[in-house]
Amino acid sequence: MEIPYTVAERPDTGLNNVKLGIWLFLASEVMLFGGLFSTYVLLRVGAVEWPLGAEFLNIPIGTVNTVILIASSVTMVMAYASLKLGDFAKYKTYMLATVLLPVLFLCIKGYEYYEKVSHDHLPSHSTFLAIYWTMTALHGLHIIGGIVVNGYFWGPGSKMWHVKREMFENRVEAAGLYWHFVDLVWIFLFPVLYLL
Amino acid sequence: MSGSAEEVRKHIATYKKIAGALAVGTIVTVLASYLDVSVAIGITIALIIATTKASLVANYFMHLGEERSQWLMVSLGLTAVFWLFLMLVPLWTFSDHIGVVKTLPNANAHEMAEGEEH
C-alpha cells in the first residue's frame, strides 16, 4: 500500500500531508523564536540600562537587509505562481533570485558581524549584545537552511517538475511557506533589535 | 492554493500590491523610530507595524487567508495563545514579587571599563 495524500488533498481535512507537516513544523518554530523573544523581553525589563539599537547597530544596513529579505519573499511567491501557470523558465528565474537574495543578506550580515568583532562587541559583553548575536545567528542558520532547500528545488530537485508535476508544486509550496516564515521572523527581529 | 490560471494571475496582482505595502511599512517603521517618544510608545508603534506586515505576509503570501482546514487554524491559534503566554507571564514575575529585587553592579565593572573603550 502506498501512503495516501502525499500529493492529493484529503477531502475531510482539506490538506495534503506535506502542507500540514510544514505548518506544524512552523508552529514549533514560532515557539522556538518565542523562547528567544521571551528572553529578550525578560532581560530588557530586568536590565539596569539597555542601549538603543542605534548605539551598536547600523540602521541603514539593517533596513537594506530587510528590503532584501522581503524581496526574496516576493520572488518566492512569484516562483510558485509561475509554476502554477506552467511557466518553468520564469519559475527558474524567480527561484534563482530567491536563492541569491538571501546570500546577499548573509554577506551583509557577515560584514556587520565582522565590524562587531573588530570593535570587540562580543556576545559576552552585555546582555543586549548576547541576545542580538544569538537571535540573528539562529535566524541566519535558518536562512542557510532555506538557501539549501530552495537551491535544491532550483537545481537538481527541479527535474521532478518534468516527472511528477503536482508533487513538485506541493514541495515548492512547502519550501515557500518555510521561507515566508523566515522572512516573518526578521520582520519582528529588525525593529526589536535595531530600532528600539 | 487554487489552480486556475485566472486565479493565479489575480493572486499575482495581489502579490505586487502587498510587496508595495511591505516596502512602505519598512520605511514607516524606520522613520517612526526617529520620533521622540517614550520607550513604551516606541515599542507599541514598532510592534503594531511589525504585526501588520507579518499579517500581510501570512495572509497573502502564505495563503492563510484562504485556508479552510479547521485543524490547521486551531493548531495555529493554540500556538498563538501559548506564544503570548510565554511572552507575558514570565514578565509577571517581575511586577509581582516578594521582597526587593537587588540589581548589583557587576563585580568586575571597574575592570571591564578600564579594559575597553566604548
Added chain:
Amino acid sequence: MDDVTTAEEIAHAEHGHEEHELSFLQTYVFSQDHKVIGIQYAITAMLFLLFGFTLMMIMRWQLAFPFRPVPVIGGLLGANNAQLMAPEFYNSLGAMHGTIMVFLGVVPLAVGGFGNYVLPLQIGAPDMAFPRLNMASYWSFFLGGIVMIASFFVPGGAANSGWTSYAPLSVIATEGQTWWLVGMIFLITSSLLGSVNFIVTTLQLRAPGMSFMRLPFFVWAQLVTSFLLLLAFPPLEAAGVLQIMDRVADTSFFMPSGLVTGDGPLEISGGGSPLLWQHLFWFLAHPEVYVLILPALGIVGEIVANNTRKPLWGYRVLVASLIFLGFMSFIVWAHHMFLTGMGTTISTFFQTTTMIISIPSVVILSAMFLSLYGGSIRYTVPMLFALAFLPMFGIGGLTGLPLGLTAPDLHLHDTYYVIGHFHYVVAPGTIFALFGGIYYWYPKATGRLMNDMLGRIHFWGSIIAINCVFMPMFITGLAGMNRRLYDGGLEYAHVQEVLEWNQFMSYGAWALGVFQIFFIFNFFWSIRHGKKVGDNPWDSTTLEWQAPSPPPHGNFSTPPEAYRGPYEYSVPGASSDFSMQGQAPGANPEPAKV
C-alpha cells in the same frame, strides 16, 4: 523476526512494480518501516531504562550506608582510594538518573516505541506519513543518547546540576554539562520531528470509516501528546542554546550581576536572570510530565476495555478531558517555582490553574475505574499491570495536590515528598502501564505470548517492592528531608527520626531490581520459546489485531475500513462478545486471514 523477509517479498509482489531487495542495513538498521523503528525505539529505550535504574541502585547504596565503601564498583566512583562515593558523583548519578529515565527511557518507549508501532496499525494506515523523517527521529534520539552516556567519561564526569539544570550552578559546572545540553538538543529535535509525523499521520492516514470519534483512546492520547511535544519543547531548545552560550561564549543570559564563586568574582557582563532559565525550562517540563502520563493512560484504556469485555466508560468525556488536560498543561508551569520569590497574585494564578488541571485527571481516572464496574474481568498479565496502575496513579495524583497549593508547598518543596509524588505517577504509574503494553502487544509484534508465570512473578514482586521504595518518601518528606542530599540527610537534626527509612527504601529498590530480571529474561526468551498464537490472542476489537502477527511491510494487504467504534464488546444480540472494528457487518467474529 524471521517473518519479515517473507512478508517483504509478499509486499513487493503486491506492489506490482520493480523493487530491489532491501539490504540487511535498510531492513533492520536504517529502516523506514514504522514497526522496525518502533522496536528500535523500544529496545533502545529499555536499555536506557535499565541503565538509569542501575544508577539509582548505586545512589541508594550511598543513601542507605552513607560513607561506607561501595562494594564491587567502588574503585570506579570516588576520587579517593577509600572507594567512597564522591559527592559530585552522587549528584551526577541523580542528574543523569532523572534525565535518562525521562528523556531516554520513558518518552522514547511510550511515544517512540508504542506510538510508532501501534498508532498506524490502529488507524488502518500502511505506515507513518513521513517514513524517512521517522527514521531520522530515531537516529537523532540514538545520537542524543550516545552523547549523554559519553558525558560520563569526560573530565569532571557527567552533568551534576540536577535534571533541571538550574543556572547559575549549571553554567559554572564541569564539561559534562555542555555534553548534557548538546544531548538534549538532539533529543528535542528527535521529539519535534516525531510529533509532526504523529499528528499528520493521525489526521491524514485514517482508514475510511475511521472518524475521530471512532479512534481508539490510545490514538487520542498519542495525538494530544504530540501537540504537547510540538509546542512545548522548542523554548527549552532555545534555552539550551542560551545555556551553551553562557558556558562556552561567556554570555550572561542566566548569570546575574555580582556573582562570586570560590575562585572569586566571575568575569562576565552579568545582567542575566536565573529565573529566566527556570521559566523556559518549566514551560517545557510541565507539559513533559503529561507527555509521560498520557500514552500510559492510552495503553491502560486499551487493556482495560479488552479485559473487561466492555467499552470504556464515557468515551467522549475521556477525549474531552484529554484535550482540556493538554491545553491546561501549558499554563501551570510556575507551580514548580512557588519558592522563587513570586508574589501572591501570580502564585495564586498558577495555584488556580494547577487545581483546575487536576479535574480532567480525576475524570479520566474515574472513567477508568467506572469502566471496571459490571465488567467480565480477565486477570491477564497486562490487566494486572493496568489494574495496579489505577490506584498507583491515584496516589501519585493525590499527593500532587498539596504541592500545587502554595501554602503546603512552602514546606514540601524540594523534599522527598516531591520525589515520592512524581515517582508514584511515573514508576508504578507510567512504567507499569508500559509493562502492561509490552505484555499486551508482544504477540502482535512476534506472534508469540510472553510466559505467563514469569509475568506474574514480575508483577507481584514489582508492585510490592516499588511501594516499599516510594511510600516511605512521603514520611521522610513530610519530616522535612531535602532532595539531592548525598548523605541522605545524615547531618540534619530534624530528620534523624526518619533516617531509618533510607535503608528500608534501598532494600526495596534492590529487590525491585531483582524482579526486573524475570521480565528481561521473559522478553528475550519468549521471542523463540513463547507460546505461538494467532493474530488476535486477546480477542480484541481494534484494527491492529486484524493484521498478521507480525504485520508485513505495508501492514494490511487490503486497505482496511472501520465499520464501528473501537470497543464493541458484549454488544447485546451479537453472536460473539466482541466485534472487530474492521469487520464488515454480517461477517463472523473471526476475521479471515488477510
